[in-house]
Amino acid sequence: MRGTRCCDSSWWHGRFRGGGYKITCARESVLAVLSNTNKHLSADDIYMQARSKYPNMGLATIYRTLDILSELGIILKFDFGDGKNRYELAEGFGGSQHHHHLICTKCNRVVDYTDFIDEEIELLKQTEKGLSKKYNFKITNHLIQFYGICEKCFDKK
Amino acid sequence: MRGTRCCDSSWWHGRFRGGGYKITCARESVLAVLSNTNKHLSADDIYMQARSKYPNMGLATIYRTLDILSELGIILKFDFGDGKNRYELAEGFGGSQHHHHLICTKCNRVVDYTDFIDEEIELLKQTEKGLSKKYNFKITNHLIQFYGICEKCFDKK
DNA sequence: AAATTAAATGAGAATAATTCTTATTATCAA
DNA sequence: TTGATAATAAGAATTATTCTCATTTAATTT
Numbered sequence: 401m402r403g404t405r406c407c408d409s410s411w412w413h414g415r416f417r418g419g420g421y422k423i424t425c426a427r428e429s430v431l432a433v434l435s436n437t438n439k440h441l442s443a444d445d446i447y448m449q450a451r452s453k454y455p456n457m458g459l460a461t462i463y464r465t466l467d468i469l470s471e472l473g474i475i476l477k478f479d480f481g482d483g484k485n486r487y488e489l490a491e492g493f494g495g496s497q498h499h500h501h502l503i504c505t506k507c508n509r510v511v512d513y514t515d516f517i518d519e520e521i522e523l524l525k526q527t528e529k530g531l532s533k534k535y536n537f538k539i540t541n542h543l544i545q546f547y548g549i550c551e552k553c554f555d556k557k
Numbered sequence: 558m559r560g561t562r563c564c565d566s567s568w569w570h571g572r573f574r575g576g577g578y579k580i581t582c583a584r585e586s587v588l589a590v591l592s593n594t595n596k597h598l599s600a601d602d603i604y605m606q607a608r609s610k611y612p613n614m615g616l617a618t619i620y621r622t623l624d625i626l627s628e629l630g631i632i633l634k635f636d637f638g639d640g641k642n643r644y645e646l647a648e649g650f651g652g653s654q655h656h657h658h659l660i661c662t663k664c665n666r667v668v669d670y671t672d673f674i675d676e677e678i679e680l681l682k683q684t685e686k687g688l689s690k691k692y693n694f695k696i697t698n699h700l701i702q703f704y705g706i707c708e709k710c711f712d713k714k
Numbered sequence: 715a716a717a718t719t720a721a722a723t724g725a726g727a728a729t730a731a732t733t734c735t736t737a738t739t740a741t742c743a744a
Numbered sequence: 745t746t747g748a749t750a751a752t753a754a755g756a757a758t759t760a761t762t763c764t765c766a767t768t769t770a771a772t773t774t
Contacts (some may be wrong), residue, residue, distance in 0.1 A: 419719090421722095422721065422770055423770075424721095424723080424769075424770070425769090426724095442760090443760080443761080456723090456724070457723085457724080458725065458726090458727085459721080459724090459761075460761090460763080461722080463760095463761065464722080464723090481637045482761070483731090483733095483759080484759090485760085486762095491715080502694055502696075504694070505697070505698075505769085509663070511692050513688060513691075513692070513696075515687060515688070516684045519684075520680065523676060523680050523770095526673070526676075527676075528703060530672060531659055531670060531672070531703060535707075535708075536704065536707070536711075538705050538706045539703050540662070540704055540705050540706070541662075542701070542702065542703050542704065543700065543701070543703075544699070544700065544701050545699065546694070546696050546698070546699050546700075547696070547699065548651050548694040548695050548698070549693075549694065549697070550693070550694055551692075551693035551694070554693075577758040578750090579740085579741050579749095579751070580742095581741075581750095581752080582740090582752095583751080583752070600731080600732080601731085602774080614752085614753080615752065615754060616732090616753090616754095617732085617755090617757090618751080618753075620731095620732065621733095621752090625771095640730075640731070640733095640760090640761075641731060642731085662738090680735090
């Protein structure tokens with residue numbers, strides 16, 4: 401980044417270097433933004449917040465960084481149906497507890513739920529095992545979302 | 558649609574009228590395309606195929622129709638990570654058996670699987686019930702996808 | 715510590731999926 | 745058949761994301 405100093409050392413440096421990537425201010429600040437929220441931020445949300453600290457940062461860098469972080473499993477990428485991808489820190493990297501999403505198809509409100517997760521995870525593990533074997537996939541991740549109409553939108557009609 | 562005749566009566570007319578929508582040639586042809594494939598078609602794919610029969614059809618109409626069909630639960634909308642949404646007919650409307658998807662994150666190949674579905678569905682039903690109650694959602698749908706690296710992409714590396 | 719080198723960046727142009735606008739046309743109820 | 749109204753085609757507009765390239769930076773080597 402031009403004209404700004406930054407770069408504290410932190411936990412993710414090893415993982416980044418292991419992936420063959422350099423530690424840069426831009427990458428620091430994307431992770432800083434994601435570490436300080438439990439919301440589902442879009443690339444542009446992250447851009448805005450990161451810029452308030454590092455005004456020179458470009459949006460393309462945000463996207464490039466998000467790609468790498470996703471690839472390394474440090475963040476998770478979601479599509480909640482509003483036309484932009486959203487990101488959150490993975491559990492184990494400072495993100496909140498493993499959860500799934502309940503999405504209102506009218507207003508796009510998203511509820512993170514952790515209830516019922518344990519049985520889901522258990523079943524998913526078995527399914528993963530079966531699928532890996534049958535289709536020769538190395539499975540790295542799963543996505544579960546429920547869709548419906550939230551109380552507010554239901555009342556409106 | 559201008560300058561083309563069409564419109565056979567069919568099963569979905571009632572459901573359409575029930576939703577307050579009119580039966581049009583454009584809508585007929587979108588459904589016709591989706592009824593004749595088990596692939597995951599994008600809006601543009603559908604546009605191309607529909608145009609081969611009804612050359613005057615506009616792309617915007619495809620999108621409008623897909624929205625309505627999704628809302629009515631006649632088709633399902635998926636994001637497989639390649640930047641465009643994809644659609645398939647729902648089971649019960651002529652679509653193939655209820656299935657979930659296994660997606661390669663390198664080449665975007667998608668495998669439909671029906672194995673292991675029964676246990677999944679059973680668990681999902683219970684989860685839905687719990688979620689509906691706790692969060693006051695009227696749940697209409699769910700999404701399960703597994704992500705990984707397919708055999709081909711794994712061998713390449 | 716300075717030089718080196720390849721990766722990363724910012725800026726903004728390019729791309730591409732989706733949505734919007736408007737004048738025209740088709741559906742369907744009366 | 746006709747009138748009210750929803751739906752359409754065409755293409756412009758929007759917007760998320762990717763690409764390009766000259767410049768800068770991180771990390772390695774001297």
